Amino acid sequence: xxxxxxxxxxxxxxxxxxxxxxxxxxxxxxxxxxxxxxxxxxxxxxxxxxxxxxxxxxxxxxxxxxxxxxxxxxxxxxxxxxxxxxxxxxxxxxxxxxxxxxxxxxxxxxxxxxxxxxxxxxxxxxxxxxxxxxxxxxxxxxxxxxxxxxxxxxxxxxxxxxxxxxxxxxxxxxxxxxxxxxxxxxxxxxxxxxxxxxxxxxxxxxxxxxxxxxxxxxxxxxxxxxxxxxxxxxxxxxxxxxxxxxxxxxxxxxxxxxxxxxxxxxxxxxxxxxxxxxxxxxxxxxxxxxxxxxxxxxxxxxxxxxxxxxxxxxxxxxxxxxxxxxxxxxxxxxxxxxxxxxxxxxxxxxxxxxxxxxxxxxxxxxxxxxxxxx
Numbered sequence: 185x186x187x188x189x190x191x192x193x194x195x196x197x198x199x200x201x202x203x204x205x206x207x208x209x210x211x212x213x214x215x216x217x218x219x220x221x222x223x224x225x226x227x228x229x230x231x232x233x234x235x236x237x238x239x240x241x242x243x244x245x246x247x248x249x250x251x252x253x254x255x256x257x258x259x260x261x262x263x264x265x266x267x268x269x270x271x272x273x274x275x276x277x278x279x280x281x282x283x284x285x286x287x288x289x290x291x292x293x294x295x296x297x298x299x300x301x302x303x304x305x306x307x308x309x310x311x312x313x314x315x316x317x318x319x320x321x322x323x324x325x326x327x328x329x330x331x332x333x334x335x336x337x338x339x340x341x342x343x344x345x346x347x348x349x350x351x352x353x354x355x356x357x358x359x360x361x362x363x364x365x366x367x368x369x370x371x372x373x374x375x376x377x378x379x380x381x382x383x384x385x386x387x388x389x390x391x392x393x394x395x396x397x398x399x400x401x402x403x404x405x406x407x408x409x410x411x412x413x414x415x416x417x418x419x420x421x422x423x424x425x426x427x428x429x430x431x432x433x434x435x436x437x438x439x440x441x442x443x444x445x446x447x448x449x450x451x452x453x454x455x456x457x458x459x460x461x462x463x464x465x466x467x468x469x470x471x472x473x474x475x476x477x478x479x480x481x482x483x484x485x486x487x488x489x490x491x492x493x494x495x496x497x498x499x500x501x502x503x504x505x506x507x508x509x510x511x512x513x514x515x516x517x518x519x520x521x522x523x524x525x526x527x528x529x530x531x532x533x534x535x536x537x538x539x540x541x542x543x544x545x546x547x548x549x550x551x552x553x554x555x556x557x558x
Contacts, residue, residue, distance in 0.1 A: 185541055186216045188274040190265065190288045192281060193223040194239075196230040196429050197373075198454035199280045199304045202352050204231035209530045211236045218272045222261055222284075231433055240268050258287065265291040275541045280304060298540045302329040305451035306472055327540060331452035334473040348536055352452050353529035354521055356461040359437035361514060363507075366397045368500065369440030369464075371455045372447070374405030374426075379446035379469065381407075381414060382493050386446070388418040389497035394504050399424045402436040437462045442503055442510060448491060450474040457524055460484065460517035465510040467499045484520040485513060 187210060189203055207217050211234040218238040221227070225241040233239065242264045244257055269277060269292060278300045279288035285301035292299050328347045330336050336347055368387065372378040380401055387399045401411070401424065408426060415424045430436045443459035445468040452474045459466055460478075466485040468475040469492075479485035486503070488495040503510050 185275040185537065186218070186272065187537065188218045188220060188269055188272050188277045190220045190277065190279040190284055192284055193221050194219075194227060194229040194231070194233075196433075198352070198452075199302075200231055201433065201454055202304075203280065204233055205353055205355055205526055206530065206533060207237050208234045209526065213534075218268075218274070220265065220268050222265075230429075242268065261287050262291045266295070269295060269297065275544070276300060276537055278302065278537075298326050298544045300327045300329060300536065300540060303335065303451060304331065306335070306449040327536065329536070332473045332477050334477065335451065338473075348532075350532045350536070351524050351529060352454050352457065353526040354454075354457045354461045354524045355526045356518075357434045357437075359434050359462060361441055361443075361459075361462050361464040362438050363441050363511065363514070365439065365441040367440040368397065368399045368442045368444055368504075369402065369436060369459075370399070370444050370446065371402040371436055371459075374401075374403050374407040374411060376407065377448055377450075378403075379448050379471075379491070380411055382448075382491060382496065383444060383446040384411065384414050384418060384420070384424065386493040386497040386500060387424065388420060389493070390501045390504065391420060391423055393501070397504055400436075400439055401426050402428070402430055402439075404428050434458065434462075437464075440464070442467070442500070444496070444500065445469060445475065446496060447471050453478070457521050460521045463514040463518045465503055465513035466517060467496065467503065469496065478521075480520070483513075484516040 189207065191199055191203055194200055203219070207219060211217050217236070218240060219233065220240045220242065222242045222244050224243050227241060242261065244260045244264060265287060274297055276298050277288060277292055279285045280302045281304055285303070289299060289301065326346060329350050330347060331349065331351050333349060336349055339347065370380065370383055372380070374380060383399070383401070412426060415421065443456070443464040443466045445453055445456050445466070447453065447469060449471050450473060456466060456468055456475060456478060466479065468479055468485060468487055469490045470476050470487040471490040475487060479487050481487040486499045488499050503513070
């Protein structure tokens with residue numbers, strides 16, 4: 185089949201990681217894949233894509249300076265995307281993330297091609313104008329792919345019919361957690377959603393009692409300077425590092441021995457599953473959504489209430505003080521996330537793609553010309 189995938193850019197995000205893995209599996213299976221992104225033609229791809237993947241950069245990812253320029257940019261995106269989809273003539277289009285889903289649905293109106301839209305975050309909490317989600321609900325046709333049962337339950341009842349729950353796949357790499365590092369690791373974009381301010385305060389509560397432990401927060405984003413100021417105000421200079429984005433996917437893994445997720449909300453935290461696959465003992469807040477469907481508390485990780493820095497500090501201290509428990513949880517985590525293996529998850533995607541394409545072919549065959557003779 186010919187499959188077109190649409191996403192914003194080819195950076196270091198979780199959706200991009202999932203797309204790179206799906207593209208590789210589909211290309212190896214003989215499908216023709218075209219990947220359409222809105223960034224510039226010379227934009228660097230963080231993830232490695234299969235050489236048979238056709239990449240199309242539409243070059244309309246600039247930042248608007250006014251509402252008008254934002255509207256013009258959106259119109260340009262729709263027009264260029266529609267032209268690209270028509271040229272590729274796919275059997276199915278798959279788009280990722282709320283705004284991109286809306287633009288894709290608009291671009292594909294009247295093209296007689298099935299569109300699968302995928303949500304990767306919590307639309308009830310994410311930092312986006314609510315108009316985008318209302319447009320998403322109004323325009324949506326075909327299948328909506330979500331990652332958790334909780335995200336599906338949050339939909340309005342009339343919107344749950346054509347919904348599939350498919351978790352993100354994990355592909356364990358060669359890197360493994362360094363059990364001797366005495367370093368707590370967190371990873372993510374430096375934005376309020378990820379709760380790194382909560383994590384800094386939690387680490388500050390236990391830092392004096394554990395002087396041989398440090399915290400490394402991997403990632404970049406607009407909150408970096410504010411987080412550095414908070415670190416310094418807590419007296420944690422030399423104990424907390426902000427090295428930026430790792431040079432390669434998963435490059436952060438060998439730097440730590442304990443992983444923590446402190447997010448205020450998620451869709452399905454890829455980095456949590458990656459950490460578990462690498463054998464990290466993990467501590468995670470039970471935020472909406474994802475961690476509660478990934479971790480079984482006390483068996484393959486620890487869950488604490490969302491936005492509770494005291495509970496987070498206590499859980500971190502409990503693992504820092506207990507090497508045997510860290511080892512046990514890390515081993516169980518690596519086994520537990522096998523249910524998210526690429527083979528299993530890509531199999532679910534294959535079933536969905538095939539069913540959508542087959543339904544469209546059947547529909548085309550069954551439609552007869554309005555004035556056809558009997």
